[in-house]
Amino acid sequence: xxxxxxxxxxxxxxxxxxxxxxxxxxxxxxxxxxxxxxxxxxxxxxxxxxxxxxxxxxxxxxxxxxxxxxxxxxxxxxxxxxxxxxxxxxxxxxxxxxxxxxxxxxxxxxxxxxxxxxxxxxxxxxxxxxxxxxxxxxxxxxxxxxxxxxxxxxxxxxxxxxxxxxxxxxxxxxxxxxxxxxxxxxxxxxxxxxxxxxxxx
Amino acid sequence: xxxxxxxxxxxxxxxxxxxxxxxxxxxxxxxxxxxxxxxxxxxxxxxxxxxxxxxxxxxxxxxxxxxxxxxxxxxxxxxxxxxxxxxxxxxxxxxxxxxxxxxxxxxxxxxxxxxxxxxxxxxxxxxxxxxxxx
Numbered sequence: 001x002x003x004x005x006x007x008x009x010x011x012x013x014x015x016x017x018x019x020x021x022x023x024x025x026x027x028x029x030x031x032x033x034x035x036x037x038x039x040x041x042x043x044x045x046x047x048x049x050x051x052x053x054x055x056x057x058x059x060x061x062x063x064x065x066x067x068x069x070x071x072x073x074x075x076x077x078x079x080x081x082x083x084x085x086x087x088x089x090x091x092x093x094x095x096x097x098x099x100x101x102x103x104x105x106x107x108x109x110x111x112x113x114x115x116x117x118x119x120x121x122x123x124x125x126x127x128x129x130x131x132x133x134x135x136x137x138x139x140x141x142x143x144x145x146x147x148x149x150x151x152x153x154x155x156x157x158x159x160x161x162x163x164x165x166x167x168x169x170x171x172x173x174x175x176x177x178x179x180x181x182x183x184x185x186x187x188x189x190x191x192x193x194x195x196x197x198x199x200x201x
Numbered sequence: 202x203x204x205x206x207x208x209x210x211x212x213x214x215x216x217x218x219x220x221x222x223x224x225x226x227x228x229x230x231x232x233x234x235x236x237x238x239x240x241x242x243x244x245x246x247x248x249x250x251x252x253x254x255x256x257x258x259x260x261x262x263x264x265x266x267x268x269x270x271x272x273x274x275x276x277x278x279x280x281x282x283x284x285x286x287x288x289x290x291x292x293x294x295x296x297x298x299x300x301x302x303x304x305x306x307x308x309x310x311x312x313x314x315x316x317x318x319x320x321x322x323x324x325x326x327x328x329x330x331x332x333x334x335x
Binding site: 040045048052053057060070078132136139154158160163164179182193 | 244252
């Protein structure tokens, strides 16, 4: 079993490791279906960091992301019978996060809560406060036009530094599909945010 | 004020090029994922507790049916009693075997014989009850 304290694989896992994870998860799922909640606890510990990462990228707020993680694991437990044991567990629960996260994000947008400013980059800001506020508003506006998948993919690629293959493994998408979503999201974001950064060319 | 950064390169021919200016702006606006601010043990416990709280214990089914089951049980008991009382008057020979069975067992008769006799009694009562309902 992989170290539960690790933040999740940053590179696509080798085939042997993938197979071992698949077998471990299938065993845990079977035990959980038979009412062994400690087996499900092990699944939670193995995937909560990865789930939180995606959840945060969907809702952009730590406490909401934690609530979303809890909500998604409960949903996963309730619908465990519909999980195909031959498939990896990570992408399955990630899909639940994307679906449920969309609803949470919309309800949060209605509450108009500001994002957590203390978790935004600790690096010195290159934008003054007014420009930054304006850029954030523009970003929120454009992000709202993207679907959950595109929003998560563009932030995982351009902010978290993951490759398209790594993102594809997490979301169970072909790398080409990830690149297409990335292209679409970047096109929309660049068009909207272009005036906030200078073009070298 | 604007950001001054340079375009980065991709890691493979198929990989999209990394635009560091764009990445830096996005990072500044959406922030890093605060992985180190989460108490993972607490979150795992919270999830586990929420799942256990949603499980349905067997006694909750009893509680759920208690209100409906009690009157039904009383009605069934009353019906059974009335059938027995009624059959006592119409077929007294059918119900004499219960005390007979008890006394036979007490006297040391094989319990199988006593049980057979009692089963006949119940069958008679059931047949009578069916006749009554029809």
